[in-house]
Amino acid sequence: MSDASANAAPKPKKPRVNVRRPDVMERVAAEVAVHFHSSIVEKLKDRGGKVTIGNTTVLLAQQFGFCYGVERAIDLAYASRRVFPENRIFLIGEIIHNPDVNHQLREMGIVSLPWQEITPDYDDLTEDDVIIVPAFGAPTHFMKKVEERGSYVVDTTCGDVMKVWRRVRNYAKEGVTSLIHGKANHEETRATSSRALGEKGDGHYLVVLTLTDTDYVCDYIRHGGDKEEFLRRFEGSTSPGFDPDLHLQRVGVANQTTMLKSETEEIQRRFHQAIADRDGTDTAFQVFDTICGATQERQDALFEMLRTKMDLLLVVGGYNSSNTQHLVEIGEKSLPTFFIRDASCIKSLDEIVHYDLHHKQEVSSPYSELLLGDKPVTVGITAGASCPNNLIEETIVKVFSLRGVDHSELERL
Ligand code: SF4
Structure with a gap:
């Protein structure tokens, strides 16, 4: 990088370019299909998401994988x-x-x-x-x-992310602080936080992730507290110049689109109650549910799938994918759940490499009692909104092949 380029005068703003030309999109559709399509996943969907071959059953959630x-x-x-x-x-x-x-x-x-x-x-x-x-x-x-x-x-x-931006910009315009349920260092939340500063840059925000964070803030709203401790605790999660004594007077809640819906609702409820307890009225509180439809559908579909008895659940997706992590959290509460990047994580019938959300690292676990032997086994599979179908297909194929079912039997479905 040259100093000259760094100091150069700003160039005239270009109009946004439209790359969605019909001739281009036709070719793109074909290329994307080659890279990410899965005929086996499509066949399973046509069969209601369930396939049994021999004594192995694979269940697919009704909604999974790529969102719009x-x-x-x-x-x-x-x-x-x-x-x-x-x-x-x-x-x-x-x-x-x-x-x-x-x-x-x-x-x-x-x-x-x-x-x-x-x-x-x-x-x-x-x-x-x-x-x-x-x-x-x-x-x-x-x-x-x-x-x-x-x-x-x-x-x-995504249009759903832009809806959140509209909301937090409005909060800023009205002098309302955005309380954002999300991960302060997630790309989407950083983009949203910047919009919460408003057009003039004088708006405020506070990002909270957990119910424990929420309770701490609610306590401050009700009773005040140690400002320095507050700012230390939320370092990196607040707007510049944030002062909890000034900027928790009027608040509006928004959220990263991919959070766990039940947790977001609980956070909204607690903030609402804290403001009502402090003021005797809730006029200083606003809320706007910004969980996106796709995230909600994938969470709801998993809850529905969990009504069926399964031996284990595989959740496929990138380890840094927020919506995928929440699917893992939902699964873990009910049955042995493994968060895998792709089929290569399933090493053998008695070893699976998976991401441990609690220790934030990839670990290797034996699961011999779950898949070994001839007893009937049901494996549930779901995937986050960023997971392509070809990776889901490879996972299905791997599970069946380890259980002695050849790929060709799946192709013949
Ligand atoms: S998960 Fe939701 S917000 Fe994110 S890209 Fe998909 S539809 Fe948009």
Whole structure:
């Protein structure tokens, strides 16, 4: 990176480019199908999500895998390559949280830029470069930087994420602090937090993740407390200049779109009650449920599937995928649940490598008693919104093959 490029004057803002041309999308649909489609998954769906061969049954949740927002983001990324075959194409972070999908984009020459902070790489962008904004969106200062460089922008931000932005911007306009249920360092929540500052940049937000965080804040709302301790506890989760004595007077709740719905509702309820206890009225409280439809459908479908007796549950998806993590949390409460990246994690009938959410690391567990032997076995499978069907197919095939069922028997379904 040269100093000259870093200090160059901002380029004129380019109009957003439309890469969804019919001729392009036809080719994109074919390419995406080759990479991520699964005929076996489609056949299973046609059979109501259940297949039994010999003494092995696989159950698929009624809703799983790619959501509309993810499908759109991937389509637009592929389309960018078609529309700009010779240009450098960059992506802010990852398009979605799935290593397989991100690998495919790298193979197409789409390069990830850092998303946690603006690095000198952004100063090197030129007017001929194309920047893809991921499905989570990107913070406002990233967007400003890209616009300053004059690059083409292909924005794949999901409409459901933008709905949350509209809400927190309104909160800021009304002088209401956004209480955001989410992970402060998640791409989507960082993008949302930046919008909670409002058009003038003087809005405020506080990100809470757990019920314990919520109770701490509720206690402060009711009784006040040690401001310095509060700010230490929520370091990195508040707007600049946040003062709990001033900025918890009028609050509005929003959430990262992929949180666990039941927890989000409980958090909303607790904040509502705290404000009502303090003021004797709830006029200083607003709420807007921003869990997206796709996340909710996948959680509801898993609850429904859990009504059927299963021996174990496999949840397939990227380990950093928030909505997938919540599916794991739901499953763990009912039966042995393994969070796997793909079929390669199932090493053998008595070893599975999986992500332990509680210790935040990949571990290897024996599960011999669950799958070994000739007794009938039922395996449930679901996947987060960022998981392609080909990875689900490979998981189904692996389970059956370890139980002695050949791939060809599944093809014949
Ligand atoms: S999980 Fe929801 S918010 Fe995220 S991309 Fe999919 S539909 Fe959009």
